[in-house]
Amino acid sequence: MQLKILQVGEPVLRQQALPLTTEEIKSPKIQQLIELMRATVDGSGVGLAAPQIGEPLQLAVIYDKPEYTKNISAEQLALRERVPIPFHVIINPKITVTLDEKIEFFEGCLSVAGFISLVPRYLAVTVECLNENAEPVVINASGWYARILQHEIDHLHGNLCIDHAVPRSLMTVEHYMKYWQEKPIEQLREILQLGTLSDSVRH
Numbered sequence: 001m002q003l004k005i006l007q008v009g010e011p012v013l014r015q016q017a018l019p020l021t022t023e024e025i026k027s028p029k030i031q032q033l034i035e036l037m038r039a040t041v042d043g044s045g046v047g048l049a050a051p052q053i054g055e056p057l058q059l060a061v062i063y064d065k066p067e068y069t070k071n072i073s074a075e076q077l078a079l080r081e082r083v084p085i086p087f088h089v090i091i092n093p094k095i096t097v098t099l100d101e102k103i104e105f106f107e108g109c110l111s112v113a114g115f116i117s118l119v120p121r122y123l124a125v126t127v128e129c130l131n132e133n134a135e136p137v138v139i140n141a142s143g144w145y146a147r148i149l150q151h152e153i154d155h156l157h158g159n160l161c162i163d164h165a166v167p168r169s170l171m172t173v174e175h176y177m178k179y180w181q182e183k184p185i186e187q188l189r190e191i192l193q194l195g196t197l198s199d200s201v202r203h
């Protein structure tokens with residue numbers, strides 16, 4: 001069974017989500033919610049946060065399956081530092097930037113369905129959280145995985161990727177595939193009249 005994914009404009013997507021207690025994490029309700037979120041994210045995206053399915057809780061699931069990248073060139077994958085990430089759960093996460101430098105790539109969200117935009121994200125982060133058994137976990141992530149973590153943890157604080165998007169870069173996924181996908185970022189910025197990158201953003 002797949003849960004309905006709420007779209008931008010739903011108030012819950014702009015709320016601060018609540019942390020979970022150990023008891024709550026181990027409860028049948030939350031364990032069932034995790035299973036439903038797993039089934040929902042599988043095949044749809046690389047991550048899903050509880051507010052996206054209407055639950056204002058500090059819980060998200062991440063799953064970047066190898067199948068997702070089979071049509072992306074090795075060069076593009078290397079540029080994004082994207083490698084498959086097994087399914088896992090993050091609860092009550094605290095995020096720290098470990099590399100204070102950002103990189104821009106197109107990024108979408110299941111709650112802003114059909115659209116994509118350039119979003120600068122930090123290159124590396126550390127996340128301290130609990131897993132589905134309420135055990136503490138420390139994740140050191142870089143590249144695309146660091147991007148996914150920043151995106152999902154944003155959701156838990158009522159923030160969306162469009163809040164960080166480069167103005168003028170918003171487009172439909174269809175048009176991204178048709179016109180922009182293969183273009184180097186420098187060329188793309190020139191055509192979109194985005195100006196030069198700030199010093200803190202590399203590509």
Ligand code: ZN
Nearest residue numbers: 108109110111
């Ligand atoms: Zn999202």
